[in-house]
Amino acid sequence: xxxxxxxxxxxxxxxxxxxxxxxxxxxxxxxxxxxxxxxxxxxxxxxxxxxxxxxxxxxxxxxxxxxxxxxxxxxxxxxxxxxxxxxxxxxxxxxxxxxxxxxxxxxxxxxxxxxxxxxxxxxxxxxxxxxxxxxxxx
Numbered sequence: 559x560x561x562x563x564x565x566x567x568x569x570x571x572x573x574x575x576x577x578x579x580x581x582x583x584x585x586x587x588x589x590x591x592x593x594x595x596x597x598x599x600x601x602x603x604x605x606x607x608x609x610x611x612x613x614x615x616x617x618x619x620x621x622x623x624x625x626x627x628x629x630x631x632x633x634x635x636x637x638x639x640x641x642x643x644x645x646x647x648x649x650x651x652x653x654x655x656x657x658x659x660x661x662x663x664x665x666x667x668x669x670x671x672x673x674x675x676x677x678x679x680x681x682x683x684x685x686x687x688x689x690x691x692x693x694x695x696x
Contacts, residue, residue, distance in 0.1 A: 563599075563659055567686055568695050570595045588696045592687045596659070600679060603660030607667075643673050650678055651685050 561569075571591045578585050585591075646669070654662035659682065666674045690696040 563654065564686070564689060564693070564695070566599070567592065567595050568690065570598065571690075571696065588690075589683070589687050592690065592696070593683045596679060596682045596686060599659040600663050600682075603658075603663045606660060607664065643671075643677075646671070647674055647677055647681055650674060651681055654682055655685065655689070 571588075574591055574594065575585055586594075650662045650666050653665055662678065662682070666678050669675075687696075
């Protein structure tokens with residue numbers, strides 16, 4: 559049976575707590591442990607990406623700007639731009655929960671949208687922290 563993201567995160571948190579206890583170090587708050595674990599999962603997924611993968615091509619002029627830059631360049635309201643970015647972010651979080659964090663990271667990087675890439679980590683921490691609390695796993 560393949561481990562789910564929740565199982566992987568729960569296991570890494572357990573190992574972190576054991577290591578800190580053995581080293582007689584203070585154990586940080588649960589949310590901080592979740593944040594460290596998510597960050598490690600993201601870093602691991604970046605290491606697993608194929609070396610030749612074109613994630614963002616800065617020299618092609620195809621960069622996707624931050625929402626604030628889009629608003630200043632268009633007539634569209636800032637609320638609709640931010641709402642669209644939040645919808646995409648929500649879709650990435652769903653991918654992370656339903657499939658895997660590496661899949662969500664890969665999708666975010668392929669988009670080239672710096673806003674999504676930046677917000678993904680914090681959003682994943684909040685989401686997984688809440689899921690772990692709801693399931694009484696932390």
